[in-house]
Amino acid sequence: MAEPEKKIAREDIQPIGKDDVAIGSVAEMKNESGESLPNDQFQNELNVTVDDYVHAREEANNFTLEETRTMMESVWKIHELDPNFPDSILDKIREFLFNEDVFINPEKHADLISEIKIEAALIVNNSPYAEVRAVVDNTDDPNMPCASLRAYIIGLLFVTLLAFINQLFSIRQPSITVEANVAQLLAYPVGVACAKWLPDVGFTLFGSRHSLNPGPFSKKEHMLITIMAKVGANLPYTDYVVWVQFLPHMFNQSWASSFAYQIVIALGTNFIGFGLAGICRRFLVYPAYCVWPTSLVTMALNNSFHDSSNPSVMGPFKKVLTMSRLKFFVLTFTAMFFYFWFPNFIFEALSIFNWINWIAPNNLHLSTITGMNNGLGINPFPTFDWNILLWDQMDPLMVPFFNTVNRFAGLVISAFAVLGVWYSNTFNTGYLPINSNKVFDHFGKFYNVTRTLDDRGFFDAEKYTDYSPAYMSAANLTVYACFFAIYTATISYAIMYHRHEIAMGFKNMFKRGDKNEYNDVHNRLMSVYPEVPEWWYLICLCISIAFGCAGIAAWPTYTTVGVVFYGLALCLVFVIPIGIIRAITGIQVTLNVLAEFIGGAWVEGNALAMNFFKSFGYVTCAHTIQFLNDLKLAHYSKIPPRHAFWAQMVACLVSTFVCTGVLNFQIHIKDVCTTDAPNRFYCPGNNTFFTASVLWGTLGPHKVFGKGGLYTLLLIGFPVGLVVPPILYYVTRRFPQKKWLRQIHPIAIIYGGLTWAPYNFAYVWPQVPIGFIAMVWLKSRYLACWSKYNYVLSASWSAAIGISAIIIFFSVQYSGKVSLDWWGNNVSYQGCESTACRRLTLADGEFFGPRTW
Numbered sequence: 001m002a003e004p005e006k007k008i009a010r011e012d013i014q015p016i017g018k019d020d021v022a023i024g025s026v027a028e029m030k031n032e033s034g035e036s037l038p039n040d041q042f043q044n045e046l047n048v049t050v051d052d053y054v055h056a057r058e059e060a061n062n063f064t065l066e067e068t069r070t071m072m073e074s075v076w077k078i079h080e081l082d083p084n085f086p087d088s089i090l091d092k093i094r095e096f097l098f099n100e101d102v103f104i105n106p107e108k109h110a111d112l113i114s115e116i117k118i119e120a121a122l123i124v125n126n127s128p129y130a131e132v133r134a135v136v137d138n139t140d141d142p143n144m145p146c147a148s149l150r151a152y153i154i155g156l157l158f159v160t161l162l163a164f165i166n167q168l169f170s171i172r173q174p175s176i177t178v179e180a181n182v183a184q185l186l187a188y189p190v191g192v193a194c195a196k197w198l199p200d201v202g203f204t205l206f207g208s209r210h211s212l213n214p215g216p217f218s219k220k221e222h223m224l225i226t227i228m229a230k231v232g233a234n235l236p237y238t239d240y241v242v243w244v245q246f247l248p249h250m251f252n253q254s255w256a257s258s259f260a261y262q263i264v265i266a267l268g269t270n271f272i273g274f275g276l277a278g279i280c281r282r283f284l285v286y287p288a289y290c291v292w293p294t295s296l297v298t299m300a301l302n303n304s305f306h307d308s309s310n311p312s313v314m315g316p317f318k319k320v321l322t323m324s325r326l327k328f329f330v331l332t333f334t335a336m337f338f339y340f341w342f343p344n345f346i347f348e349a350l351s352i353f354n355w356i357n358w359i360a361p362n363n364l365h366l367s368t369i370t371g372m373n374n375g376l377g378i379n380p381f382p383t384f385d386w387n388i389l390l391w392d393q394m395d396p397l398m399v400p401f402f403n404t405v406n407r408f409a410g411l412v413i414s415a416f417a418v419l420g421v422w423y424s425n426t427f428n429t430g431y432l433p434i435n436s437n438k439v440f441d442h443f444g445k446f447y448n449v450t451r452t453l454d455d456r457g458f459f460d461a462e463k464y465t466d467y468s469p470a471y472m473s474a475a476n477l478t479v480y481a482c483f484f485a486i487y488t489a490t491i492s493y494a495i496m497y498h499r500h501e502i503a504m505g506f507k508n509m510f511k512r513g514d515k516n517e518y519n520d521v522h523n524r525l526m527s528v529y530p531e532v533p534e535w536w537y538l539i540c541l542c543i544s545i546a547f548g549c550a551g552i553a554a555w556p557t558y559t560t561v562g563v564v565f566y567g568l569a570l571c572l573v574f575v576i577p578i579g580i581i582r583a584i585t586g587i588q589v590t591l592n593v594l595a596e597f598i599g600g601a602w603v604e605g606n607a608l609a610m611n612f613f614k615s616f617g618y619v620t621c622a623h624t625i626q627f628l629n630d631l632k633l634a635h636y637s638k639i640p641p642r643h644a645f646w647a648q649m650v651a652c653l654v655s656t657f658v659c660t661g662v663l664n665f666q667i668h669i670k671d672v673c674t675t676d677a678p679n680r681f682y683c684p685g686n687n688t689f690f691t692a693s694v695l696w697g698t699l700g701p702h703k704v705f706g707k708g709g710l711y712t713l714l715l716i717g718f719p720v721g722l723v724v725p726p727i728l729y730y731v732t733r734r735f736p737q738k739k740w741l742r743q744i745h746p747i748a749i750i751y752g753g754l755t756w757a758p759y760n761f762a763y764v765w766p767q768v769p770i771g772f773i774a775m776v777w778l779k780s781r782y783l784a785c786w787s788k789y790n791y792v793l794s795a796s797w798s799a800a801i802g803i804s805a806i807i808i809f810f811s812v813q814y815s816g817k818v819s820l821d822w823w824g825n826n827v828s829y830q831g832c833e834s835t836a837c838r839r840l841t842l843a844d845g846e847f848f849g850p851r852t853w
Contacts, residue, residue: 049784051311052126052133053118059125060117065106068113071120072097075128077500078289081732083402084129084584087739089119094736125521129291130779131400132636134787135299140525140638146220147643149202149212150194152650155225158183159232159651163658167235171666171673173682176809181301181795182802183229184222188305191217191225219306223637226298227630227644228651234626235659236266237619240689241611246667249674250690251608253556257667261555263660268548268564269615270656273623274648275541276571277631278532280624283505283576285631288520290583292632293399299636300791301799304329313784321785328789329796336386336800343385345808346820351385352828354762361831364839368422368434373829374836375435376415377760387801389770391763392755396771397794399586402743404771407587410752411764414478418756422474425840427710428848429474433836437476437757439695441468442847444838449694459605459698469703469710469853470695475756477714482753483593484717485724487574490589493725493747494577502576522635529640536645552612559609563599567616570595575624582625583632587751592618597705600696610697611689679814710849721750 048056063071072093079085096102096116102109122128126138145151162178169176195217202211242265245256255261284290304325315321323331343351354372356379361367368375372382383389389396396404421427422434431444439447451467454460472480494502548564551557570591578589592614599613627648634644666672666681673683695704705711725746732741755764779786812818831837842848 048122048130049133049787052122055125056118056121059121060114063117063120065103065113068117068120069097069103071123072116075120075123078287079128081497081729081742082289082584083743083745084131084289084291084400087742092116092119123288123520127288127520127522129288130783130787131293131296132288132291135296135303135791136522136636137638138521138525140528142528144220145214145218146224146639147647148214148221149210150191150198150214150217151221151224152647154187154190154194155228155647155651156654158187158225158229159654160658162229162233163235163655164662166233167239167659167662168666170235170239171681171683171686173680173684175685176806178233178806179798179802180226180230180233181298181799182806183233184226184298184301185799185803187222187225187229188217191222219302220637220639222306223298223302223633224639224643224647226302227633227639228647230626230630231648231651232655232658234655236270236656236663237615237622238262238265238269239659239663240686241265241615242663243667243673243683243686244611244690244693245608247673247686255555257664258555259660259664261551262663263657264547264554265551266656266660267653268544268546268551269619270623270652271540271544272548272564272567272616272620273571273625274627274652275537275539275544276568276575276620276624277627278537278540278645279534280575280579280628281631282508283502284579284583284628285635286508286523287501287504288522289501290580290632292583292629293403293586294393295629295633295636297395297398297791297794297798298633300325301329301795302637304792304795311784311788313782313788315782315785316778321788325788325792329792332793333796333800336797337804340385340387340801340804341808343383344387344805345812347824349824349828351383351388353381353383354379354828354833355381357831357833358827361833362837364832364837367832367837368839371833372760372762373833374433375760375832376418377762377765378415379762379765382762383766386797387805388763389767390798390801391759393588394586394767395794395798396767397774397790399771401771401775402745403585403587403748404767404775405743406745406748407752407755408764408768410482410749411755411761412752413749414482414753414756415761417478417481417753418475421477422839426474427477428471429477430840431838431842431848432471432473433838434473435475435757435760436473436836437479438473439691440471440473442471442849443468444842444848447471447691447695449691449698452698453694458607459700464699465853468847469849470699471710471849473757475760477711479754479757480593480711481714481717482750484715485721486589486747486750486754487591487594487721488718489721489725489746489750490574490577490581492722494580496725496729498577498580501580505576522638525638526635526641530642532641532645540649548616557608557612558606559603559612563609563612563616566599566602566613567595567618567620570598570617571621571624575621578621579625579628581747582629585745585748587748588622588625589747589751590618591621596692596696597701600701603697604700604702605698607693607697611693614693614696724750 076090076093076097079090092112092115096109096112099109102112106113119128127133127136162180162183165176165178195213195215198213200211200213202209202214204210242256242262244250245253307325310322310324312320312322352372354370354377356370357363357367357372357375359366370379371377372379394403394407418434422429425431428442432440441447447468447470452460452464454463545564545568549561552559552561552563574589574591578591582588595614595617596610599610599617602613603609630648631641631644633639634641669678669681671677672681673686675682677683703709705715728741728744728746732738732744735741752764774786774790778790840848
């Protein structure tokens with residue numbers, strides 16, 4: 001096994017010699033031993049630690065001026081409007097490229113050329129982003145064990161366990177979900193124990209020996225297990241379809257209990273995204289600008305267990321920190337594990353800290369503005385629960401700060417729309433709660449969709465006319481308008497901001513595995529491993545299409561097999577734009593609303609068909625993005641592509657069968673999904689899915705958003721979203737000196753408007769100061785400290801919450817016999833924060849809205 005590369009510490013840095021004219025001209029300082037180090041200003045401008053600087057300085061001496069120019073022209077084209085790229089570096093690149101005197105009289109610009117060469121070296125031999133350099137090694141050992149028998153056994157054990165638990169408790173209220181980070185945490189001691197106790201026995205296959213114990217538990221094995229767990233933790237989306245088909249109080253189709261039917265449609269939806277992910281690798285995995293921020297926390301957790309280096313770093317208050325990453329992880333994990341008992345069980349007011357409402361719980365306007373349960377949540381100190389901040393997987397320690405700020409700005413802007421619509425009673429929203437995701441009838445009660453159906457579950461126009469149109473709250477209407485805007489904005493944003501990168505992806509798509517356009521260090525290290533042929537992924541895609549078509553055609557689903565190809569077409573249009581946004585910002589734009597909108601319009605009156613349109617239209621792209629995220633993890637970890645391919649395939653297959661087996665058991669539980677269900681198996685998600693399927697499939701979007709519909713005006717979101725990114729793009733190009741314009745991200749702003757119904761300010765505002773401290777203040781002043789601890793802290797807290805929540809659930813909540821009924825657990829649910837107050841009320845027998853519909 002190859003020796004690991006030696007980490008360079010400050011005491012290893014050699015002085016700059018007399019021959020280092022080009023690079024040595026950069027302003028530097030020397031320590032007491034005479035060793036040369038970059039000064040703080042230069043280090044901050046380059047956004048590098050001392051170790052990164054030394055490596056880059058040595059490599060930069062090999063670059064000629066013309067080579068540097070060519071490289072920087074490519075960097076400028078890709079990163080000119082990249083909000084993740086440091087402003088100071090872009091300024092220097094602009095000064096370097098667009099000043100001809102630099103190339104005519106290079107001796108007059110020695111300092112600038114030196115800095116640019118060092119930045120070029122960073123890009124070639126590492127990542128241009130400090131976030132990636134903090135947790136991703138730029139070295140590899142091809143001989144390190146990866147896809148060992150041990151890794152597969154442990155991985156499939158966790159896949160089975162996570163799939164079983166998540167499926168079984170998905171119908172419980174509240175549900176419980178075990179995330180992959182829990183498996184990642186537990187896999188380490190299991191792997192170490194296996195390395196210690198398992199015998200070295202195995203077999204040889206195709207010239208390679210596969211042993212039960214190939215040696216010490218490696219970080220590649222650990223990450224392969226994590227990738228398998230990430231696949232296994234997700235449930236088949238078609239579970240929802242089966243539930244609403246089978247249940248007697250829904251569509252009552254007893255044939256949906258067939259295991260063959262359930263497994264066929266589950267395999268069709270689960271693997272279709274996997275086939276597309278492989279085809280999109282060149283767009284969303286190989287490019288260095290595709291950072292995938294959510295992957296960095298996973299990398300940090302892996303490093304905590306396997307990186308034995310422990311350099312001393314300067315922290316806040318000029319204190320030198322020597323604690324190892326693993327010790328820091330253990331301490332912060334333990335602290336959060338015990339603390340989470342308070343907001344989650346002992347003192348729940350710490351989680352829903354709506355202290356302003358305690359003053360006057362029944363005050364309508366106070367609750368509307370500051371309420372966290374039913375209001376807008378405008379509160380300077382809304383929570384002391386870290387889990388609240390993770391509600392949309394946007395950990396402020398993980399995502400770039402521009403993402404956090406832009407989402408908050410979008411939330412602020414949309415808040416005025418919510419308040420304006422509600423207080424003006426536009427669309428009769430004053431009769432409804434201001435911030436609800438429910439659907440209401442014209443009596444202000446929850447919409448009873450079964451009152452619009454005939455005996456077959458199809459739309460009955462006469463019953464609908466005798467009942468009521470469907471109404472939504474002010475916040476929910478704002479969310480739909482923002483959904484419409486974000487879809488068109490995603491397309492125009494990708495074209496305006498990332499057309500060069502997309503063109504590069506298409507160019508490299510036909511190079512048969514040649515990735516020389518992507519020449520950063522991670523692609524060069526991965527080039528030693530055999531690539532997965534495109535036809536492997538195409539076969540997977542074709543097989544999944546066949547399963548999907550078979551499931552729809554072989555059973556009475558009242559749906560055309562064209563729905564499968566509709567899902568493919570929708571994904572092909574959106575997957576690259578959505579993937580680029582996810583890879584850069586961490587934001588995932590989902591197609592669920594668009595899939596409902598198009599599917600409902602296509603098969604109006606047929607809720608069952610709309611469910612399949614929604615499933616294939618939404619899941620295809622969502623799974624593709626998920627698999628691409630895992631492929632980026634494998635890329636960062638230097639896991640051979642074929643090992644990652646088979647690990648994902650096997651994990652997905654096992655997870656699908658486990659989940660479907662549990663589902664087949666669940667649907668036969670007596671009184672399941674009713675108020676009489678045992679073990680609180682009330683199925684909140686399934687009931688919501690049924691309501692949405694009837695609302696969008698049976699009633700159809702024509703009655704809601706079509707000509708003469710109640711909410712036709714909301715369609716303005718489509719053209720607004722289309723024009724916003726081009727306008728911002730040209731404004732940014734017109735005023736390049738306004739650096740803050742480059743930090744405005746139109747998709748993130750619109751995404752902020754999707755927060756409402758039922759979430760609000762309280763879930764987003766606390767992320768802003770925390771994100772500023774971590775991603776701006778600490779990162780800019782103490783980069784080495786931030787690099788060492790930031791992502792480890794994020795990983796430890798999220799893992800601690802996951803483990804603590806499981807223990808709390810099974811030890812005191814599951815039985816329902818242990819509860820703490822006291823002021824600290826009840827005060828957050830008083831008055832309008834218990835039952836949402838409404839601005840306008842109706843007399844008995846009255847209703848709002850039109851007299852005919």
